[in-house]
Amino acid sequence: MSPVQHNNPKLLWGITAGLVAIIAIFALYQWIFASQEPETPPHQTELLQPTVKAIPEVQNAASKAAAENTVKLVEEDILTSPVPKNSSLAKEEVAKLDDIQTQLKEQETTLQAQHKDADELMKLKEEQIKLLEAQLATQ
Incomplete structure (x- = not known):
């Protein structure tokens, strides 16, 4: 990476947003499948x-x-x-x-x-x- 890319705030915000999106998707996945557990007959x-x-x-x-x-x-x-x-x-x-x-x-x-x-x-x-x-x- 060049020094210009290394200090680019847009790149840092993009990486942060990507990580937040991944965590949100994982949490949503866990929440949906935890609520759909089959009840015991x-x-x-x-x-x-x-x-x-x-x-x-x-x-x-x-x-x-x-x-x-x-x-x-x-x-x-x-x-x-x-x-x-x-x-x-x-x-x-x-x-x-x-x-x-x-x-x-x-x-x-x-x-x-x-x-x-x-x-x-x-x-x-x-x-x-x-x-x-x-x-x-x-x-």
């Missing part, structure tokens, strides 16, 4: 809503702390709900129940492992206390 909103609810509080303090982090996997009304007439819906329901069953089994094994670890920690703490008591008695 009503029959699919039931599938998207979470079906798990928190379990009620337990009276035991130790269980209460553990219950705060758990969720209820099975609804009580599942026993009284009618079986779907459509075979594909019935298959989906069976698959859903199988998933819930596997989650419950995994949760059971996790809880058993935690219980075992807690018992082992209690034993180790008791041994540690006995050793500390013996050490204090010798001093």
Whole structure:
């Protein structure tokens, strides 16, 4: 570029206007397509809503702390709900129940492992206390 072109205000205004136009077109494009997002059909909103609810509080303090982090996997009304007439819906329901069953089994094994670890920690703490008591008695 020659020095005359380098300091030309018309050129600077042209470049600025071009950049502003590009940004405006991009913003308009985003605004138009964001407003035209397809809405979820009503029959699919039931599938998207979470079906798990928190379990009620337990009276035991130790269980209460553990219950705060758990969720209820099975609804009580599942026993009284009618079986779907459509075979594909019935298959989906069976698959859903199988998933819930596997989650419950995994949760059971996790809880058993935690219980075992807690018992082992209690034993180790008791041994540690006995050793500390013996050490204090010798001093």
